[in-house]
Amino acid sequence: MSKTLQAIRGMNDILPEQTPAWRYLENTVADLLDSYGYKEIRLPILEFTELFARGIGEGTDVVDKEMYTFLDRNEESLTMRPEGTAGCVRAVLEHGLTGGGQVQKLWYAGPMFRYEKPQKGRYRQFHQMGVEVFNLPGPDIDAELIVLTWRLWKKLGLADAVTLQLNSLGSSEARARYRDALVAYLQDRYDLLDEDSQRRLTTNPLRILDSKDGGTQAVLVDAPTLHDYLDEESLAHFEGLKARLDAVGIRYEINQKLVRGLDYYSRTVFEWVTDKLGSQGTVCAGGRYDGLVTQFGGKPTPGVGYAMGVERLVLLLETLGLVPDELNSPADVYICAFGEAAELAALGLSEQLRDAVPGLRLLVNAGAGSFKSQFKKADKSGARYALILGDDELAKRVVGCKPLRDDSEQQNIAWDALAEHLAACLKRA
Known part of the structure; x- marks a missing residue:
């Protein structure tokens, strides 16, 4: 007998009884973004591998272990996009959308691909809705992105189910000083770290801060803290962001171990997290990446954005019984x-x-x-x-x-x- 055909592990069919909740979420997000003046951009699923290696960073888990990469018939290395920011930056550079200081407020939606261990709320093909803003350097646009997501949670009935975590990574120079201090501290305690953290110590040490290993977290209790190394400009930016969130009444937690998994972030980083979905608690995350456009060969261009996981948000809506009955x-x-x-x-x-x-x-x-x-x-x-x-x-x-x-x-x-x-x-x- 021939083998029964089935979907690839971690790449799931979304069946007719499931799609109404997806459309409800996607339409709600799209309508909200339209009301704030954001414009949709549609990006390719395939990009040259170099785009992600340069943008996300060599030594990150995404680039080293999780990307779907292959040679096409021209022997060129292509990758199925693991995230949306790098492709969006490539597009605005290629088409001159940020030339002359033009402000761009963009959003996109679609599937992303990472080779991970599939589990509830985490898949190898997953879907994101993302927002990217270019040529606005101040904390006001950082605040707008967070306020926008906060308004979305209220529209969906999720305001009491999610918590905002906030941090600043500072400038690249400040982060480099902190990295040196952290590495020096952890090298003296190398044997107490878990295996993944030992590997990251030489490749991406800041990622050790959000290790899930209890022993590693115990080591980190007395580690140097990032905010002790922040430059004055980054501190002022962070204070400006917090003041705006306070003015709107958005509650947040400062989490100095929040560093995100991608190398391009600087200054503001944030996550909206929930305790309703077990270990897969992050439903929306992002931050500022002022150096990424330059890294891709463009002129200095401030950038900030976020992405939200559609599967996790749909799961959260279903778990809390917040999918409107009439959709069925x-x-x-x-x-x-x-x-x-x-x-x-x-x-x-x-x-x-x-x-x-x-x-x-x-x-x-x-x-x-x-x-x-x-x-x-x-x-x-x-x-x-x-x-x-x-x-x-x-x-x-x-x-x-x-x-x-x-x-x-x-x-x-x-x-x-x-x-x-x-x-x-x-x-x-």
Whole structure:
């Protein structure tokens, strides 16, 4: 027997019963970003590998262990994007979108790819919605990004389920001084570190700060702290950010071990975390990357952004019961038609109703069937009303309108009055 075909591990189908929650989240985010003046950009899934090696950083877990990289037929090394920022920076440089100090406020959405151990809330193909802003250097735009996400949590009903963690990584020079002090401290305690942290000590020592190993965290208790090495300009920037968050009333926690997993961050970094999903607690994260455009060969260009994980946010909404019930019903109205003449009339009626009642979710029975079988399908569809068309109704130019979600009696509605009647009924509901 041939092997049964199935999806690659960690790359999941999103089934019809799941997609309404996805669309609800994606549409809510897109509408909110539109209201703040952000514009959508659509980016390739494949990029040259060098883009991520230069942008994310050699020695990071993403570049060293997690990227899907291969040679194409021209023997060029390509990578399926593991994140969105590097590709977005490449796009704005390639198309001159930030030339002359132009401000760009952009957002994107789509799949990302990392070779990780699949688990609940973490997959090898995962989806992100991300935001990137260029040529605004101050803490005001950092604050706007955080305020924007805070407003999203309120719209989704998640405000009490997430916590904002905040940190500043300072300038590259300040971070280098801190890195030297941290390495010196940890080298004296090398044998007490877990294996991953021992490896990171020579490649990406700041990542040791967010190690999940209890022994390593015990070592870090007396380690040098990053804020003792921050430059004055970064401290002023951080204070300006906190003042703006305080002015809006957004609560936050200062977490000096928050460093993010990508090398390009500087100054502001933040994460929104939840304790409702077990170990996969980060649902949105980002920060400032003022040196990344220069790193890619462009002129100095301030940048800041974030990305949110769609799978984790959908899971959080489902876990807390915050997916609106009406999303699970594909229809408001189901038309039952009995006989060929009624079937033809039902088709014309359905299009008239769609024109007259914008947004109406309407299903027309297909495959004929008895009165009982069509009503059974109408009920199973989740529709609020069944419309009944048969020879008698056609002769009288009326349509039977039967409520399916309560005990109200069926009414015969004149054909010309049906759209107004349905619009009124659905508005009351």
